[in-house]
Amino acid sequence: RHCLDAGVVACFERRRVKIVVVTPATSGDDVRQEFAVSLACDIVPKHCSYKVVPEKHRVVVSLRKAEAVPWPTLACAAP
Numbered sequence: 001r002h003c004l005d006a007g008v009v010a011c012f013e014r015r016r017v018k019i020v021v022v023t024p025a026t027s028g029d030d031v032r033q034e035f036a037v038s039l040a041c042d043i044v045p046k047h048c049s050y051k052v053v054p055e056k057h058r059v060v061v062s063l064r065k066a067e068a069v070p071w072p073t074l075a076c077a078a079p
Helices: none
Strands: 002-005 008-013 016-024 030-038 049-053 058-062
Touching: 008 049, 008 058, 016 058
Parallel strands: none
Antiparallel strands: 002 008, 008 016, 016 030, 049 058
16 A cells, blocks of 8 residues: 655555655755665554654654554564
């Protein structure tokens, strides 16, 4: 599932989340920041979301677990 809002693109997959934020810089060029994580457990992409909180300069991401069990960690270990 892909979402777009005011310079933010979010992609939610079963075991991966990717957020890209593009903001204008004072120099005139856009600044692109990317966050991607491989998740330790499955999520339900169609029930995941994000919201932009401009006054705090944040993007808040909400994930829906596929199973309602505690996760040992958010991200899986690097290969």
